[in-house]
Amino acid sequence: MAAGVSETMTSEKRRQSLSESDTKEGYFENAPGAHYRAERGQAATDIHGNPLVELDPVAETKLRRKIDLYIIPTVAILYLFCFIDRANIGNARLDKLEKDLDLHGYDYNTLLSIFYVGYIVFEIPANIACKWMGPGWFLPLTSLGFGIMSVCMAFVNNFSQACGVRFLLGVFEAGMMPGIAYYLSRWYRRSELTLRLSLYIVMSPLAGAFGGLLASGILKLDHFGSLHGWRMIFGIEGIITVGLSLIGFLTLTDHPATAKWLSQEEKDLAIARVKSERIGQTEIIDKMDAKKLKRGIFNPVVFFTGFAFLLNNITVQGLAFFAPTVVATIYPTKNIIQKQLLTVPPYVVGGFFTVLMPLISRRLDRRQIIIIACCPLVMVGYIMFLATENAHIRYGAAFLVSTSVFAAGPLTNSQVSANVVSDTARSSAIAYNVMLGNVGGLVATWSFLPFDAPKYHIGNGINLAASSGTLIIALCLLIWMKRDNTKRELRNAEEELTGMSQQEIQDLDYKHPGFRWKP
Known part of the structure; x- marks a missing residue:
């Protein structure tokens, strides 16, 4: 069957491999020398969650690198421009956006908020659509949508038009972050997923850095067609997004079984290694139903x-959204290009730590303790913002905040993915996590208000409270997970599963007596 699954298998047995829908038979090497026969409707773990397959780590490494090469660059670049198209309004604000659209008072905050209304409402439906349609089609299609909306933003002339476009931008971007996370969970083991999530979520801070550089470069142009000034930012970046989405239609595929760039043996190995971690599951891509959602x-x-x-x-x-504004208040004498460029360094530092933290998580196969470790530096950064008016110290505080705050994206999405079992439950779990995350984004749009300028004591206080709350919740959850695992050790899995059908066992998900929380 799959390379590294059993070197002694004949070609005939290899052709009888476990397929995506489990309609074929497969033979997996088990310890020591025996073979586990995974027939249709049969799980790849025992009732305690121990894998019944033994895979060659060399073959796995080779396969993993191939998957990385084909998938990660595409989703990372798409997410980069997803975040740029969302946050470039902050760059445009520095170049007369408010004046040209006749924005007053809280109009700018409202523009930011209306994006999140569309984003939050369509978050879970979008990820359900991603599962139903298939990520290989859904991700490029929704990218095409928000690319077009970014171009439309270049042609708005008043507040109402801008609100309409920003709402639709939120609708199209809603499925991007959870959709990619869900998509990657079809390809990677639990311990591998956090790092791979970081390789696309790192585009969030890099979008701040690259977006600032790109905006400063665009603003040096006299015009782009009929567009001038801040309108060029939306137009050019939107056109780039549309082009990348068209490439995505050619490069992305739904899951291992449909990947034309994998051999049959590689497909079998990709399916076997993911299935070996899913207790009680007889198939990787299950049918969607309300109970699992x-x-x-x-x-x-x-x-x-x-x-x-x-x-x-x-x-x-x-x-x-507010880094350019905050930098402008710290260095009010700088020109627009200099202010744009000053937003770049903190994001570069943030990008480095967004990969470093998940890399540590990958080594330890732990997520919760890393989430906890990310909070203190953010808290210190906001204490510095509140405690001093020195421009250099406040700018330094932005670096402290950036070191840890972006890493929570891959860590939390990986954590919810690790602690559900079925593909359907994973799609709703990740969507729910990102939906709540964007409720936080909605709150953020009202955290830095005009009357609070230029020191933004209220905004910085809100962020200090938020990072402190994150620490408390993450710490309490870790304690609860360990205590509940101790209780689960006392349960008799054989006795509890007696008399249950395979479908009933599969529907248990995290309630399966052999399931253990993965801290």
């Missing part, structure tokens, strides 16, 4: 991780 949302770890991400995202999105 609810299992994903009302899972205790998912439920409270979502609230931690909500608080964290108040800071993430506040930084994205």
Whole structure:
């Protein structure tokens, strides 16, 4: 069958491999020398969650690198421009956007908020559509949508038109972050997923850096067609997004079984290694039903991780939308290009730590303790913002905040993915987590208000409280997970599963007696 699954298998047995729908038979090498026969409707773990397959780590490494090469660059670049198209309004604000659109008072904050209304309302439906349609089609299609909306933003002439476009931008971007996370969970093991999530979510801070550089470069142009000034930012960046989405239609595929760039043996190995971690599941891509969708949302770890991400995202999105404004208040004598460029260094530092933290998580196969570790530096950064008016210290505080705040995205999405079992539950769990995260984004749009300028004591206080709350929730959840695992050790899995059909066992998800929380 798959390379590294059993070197002694004949070609005939290899052709009888376990397929995506489990309609074929497969033979997996088990310890020591025996073979596990995975027939249709049969799980790849025992009732305690121990894998019944033994895979060659060399073959896995080779396959993993190939998957990385084909998938990660495309989703990372798409997400980069997803975040740029969302946050470039902050760059445009520095170049007369408010004056040209006749914005007053809280109009700018309202423009930011209307985006999140569309985003939050369509978050879970979008990820359900992603599962139904298939990520290989859904992700490029929704990218095409928000690219077009960015171009439309270049032609708005008043507040009402801008609100309409920003709302539709939120609708199209709603499925991007959870959709990619859900998509990657079809390809990677639990311990591998966090780092891969970071490789696209790192585009959030890099979008701040690259967006600032790109905006400063665009503003040096006299015009782009009929567009001038800030309108060029939306037009040029939107056109780039549309082009990248068209490439995505050619490069992305729904899951391993449909990947034309994998051999049959590689497909079998990709399926076997993911299935070997899913207790009680007889198939990787299961049929969608309401019970499993609810299992994903009302899972205790998912439920409270979502609230931690909500608080964290108040800071993430506040930084994205208001970093140019805050930098402008710290260095009021700088020109527009200099202010744009000063937003870049903190984001570069943030990008480095957004990969470093998940890399540590990958080594330890732990997520919760890393989420906890991310909070103190953010708290110190906002204490510095509140405690001093020195421009250099306040600018330094932005670096401290950036070191940790962006890493919570891959860590929380990986954590909810690790603590559900079925593909359907995973789709709703990740969507719920990102939905709550963007409720935090909605709060962020009202955290830095005009009357609070230029020191923004209220905004910085809100972010200090949010990072403190994230720490408390993450710490309490870790303690609860360990205590509940201790209780689960006392349960008799054989006795509890006696008399249950395979479908009933599969529907248990995290309530399966052999399931253990993955801290």
